[in-house]
Amino acid sequence: MYLYGRKWDGRGYDDKGREIYILKNGCGKIKEFYINGWIKFERDYIYGGINGSGKDYYEDGKIKYEGEYLYGKRNGKGKEYFDDKLIFEGEYLNGEKNGKGKEFYENGKIKYEGEYLYGKRNGKGKEYFDDKLIFEGEYLNGERNGKGKIYYINGILEFEGEYSDGNKIKGKEYFNNTLIFEGEYLNEKRNGKGKEYFRNGNLRFEGEYLDGNKIKGKEYFDDKLIFEGEYLNGDKWNGKRKEYYNGKLRFEGEYSNGKRNGKGKEYNDGKLIFEGEYLDGERVNDKK
Numbered sequence: 001m002y003l004y005g006r007k008w009d010g011r012g013y014d015d016k017g018r019e020i021y022i023l024k025n026g027c028g029k030i031k032e033f034y035i036n037g038w039i040k041f042e043r044d045y046i047y048g049g050i051n052g053s054g055k056d057y058y059e060d061g062k063i064k065y066e067g068e069y070l071y072g073k074r075n076g077k078g079k080e081y082f083d084d085k086l087i088f089e090g091e092y093l094n095g096e097k098n099g100k101g102k103e104f105y106e107n108g109k110i111k112y113e114g115e116y117l118y119g120k121r122n123g124k125g126k127e128y129f130d131d132k133l134i135f136e137g138e139y140l141n142g143e144r145n146g147k148g149k150i151y152y153i154n155g156i157l158e159f160e161g162e163y164s165d166g167n168k169i170k171g172k173e174y175f176n177n178t179l180i181f182e183g184e185y186l187n188e189k190r191n192g193k194g195k196e197y198f199r200n201g202n203l204r205f206e207g208e209y210l211d212g213n214k215i216k217g218k219e220y221f222d223d224k225l226i227f228e229g230e231y232l233n234g235d236k237w238n239g240k241r242k243e244y245y246n247g248k249l250r251f252e253g254e255y256s257n258g259k260r261n262g263k264g265k266e267y268n269d270g271k272l273i274f275e276g277e278y279l280d281g282e283r284v285n286d287k288k
Contacts, residue, residue: 021045034059043069067092082106090116114139129153137163161185175199183209253278 012021014033021030023045030045038061043054050072056065067078073095080088085108090101096119103112114125120142127135132155137148143166150159161171168185179201183194189212196205207217213234219227229241237258243251253264260278267273277284 009023009025011019011023014020016033018031018033020032022028023030026048027046028044029042030050031042032040034040036059038059039057041054041056043050044052046052050069052069053067054069055063058064062084063081065074065078065080067074068076070076074092075094076092078089078092079086083106085106086104087106088097088101088103090097091099093099097116098118099116100114101116102110105111109131110128112121112125112127114121115123117123121139122141123139125136125139126133130153132153133151134153135144135148135150137144138146140146144163145165146163148161148163149157152158156177157174159168159171159173162169167188170184171182172179173181176199178199179197180199181190181194181196183190184192186192190209191211192209194205194207194209195203198204202223203220205214205217205219208215214231214236216230217228218225219236224247225244227236227241227243229236230239232238235258237255240254241252242249248270249267251260251264251266253260254262256262259281261280262277264278265272265275274283
């Protein structure tokens with residue numbers, strides 16, 4: 001029997017004679033089957049619609065989802081499965097993940113816990129590997145966006161900073177709880193301005209990066225400037241440069257392939273002692 005176009009009372013069968021619903025006063029159970037005979041879903045039917053709890057199945061008969069429905073869509077708490085393994089449990093709204101939830105690896109260990117919006121990670125969350133925290137921070141449209149922290153597998157902080165579309169854009173790197181770098185990133189590589197530090201906290205380098213390599217900057221040792229100039233593919237032995245000793249200028253000029261090539265000047269205790277050209281590291285003329 002139907003009421004206002006909806007199943008209301010009685011029993012129903014499909015074309016193969018299988019019972020697909022038992023209803024009384026618009027309430028009961030409803031089922032559907034795949035062509036191969038495996039059950040597709042079984043759900044509560046309340047007041048003429050799919051409301052309450054239910055289960056969905058894959059075509060091989062393994063469970064796909066179990067949880068709550070409202071007006072035929074997943075609403076409330078539920079669990080998703082693949083190959084009989086739990087892959088998600090959490091909250092839904094209008095058929096999509098919304099609110100708090102957890103994701104799991106195939107071995108059953110937690111992969112992610114946090115907030116969702118419109119089916120994607122949105123808000124605050126945490127990522128895990130082998131039950132150990134590896135990331136915590138903010139998400140937008142399923143990607144890391146905003147502030148976040150990465151941890152080594154032993155739980156020690158590796159990185160903290162800002163993300164956009166899943167990639168680092170600015171932050172700090174650590175090793176054994178010691179700051180080793182701070183600066184800018186692009187496509188997960190150091191790009192833009194940055195600083196490197198020795199493990200004792202002293203400044204080691206400050207300058208500019210491109211695709212993870214230094215292109216221009218200054219180097220320090222024991223808080224004293226020892227080099228400033230250009231790099232090629234991260235190698236400082238190419239391009240224009242200045243060298244210092246005990247804070248005083250020692251050389252300024254051009255390098256190529258690790259040797260002085262082109263014009264340059266040498267100093268001793270701050271005084272000019274040579275000005276001219278070099279070839280393969282050797283002086284070729286002398287104006288002084």
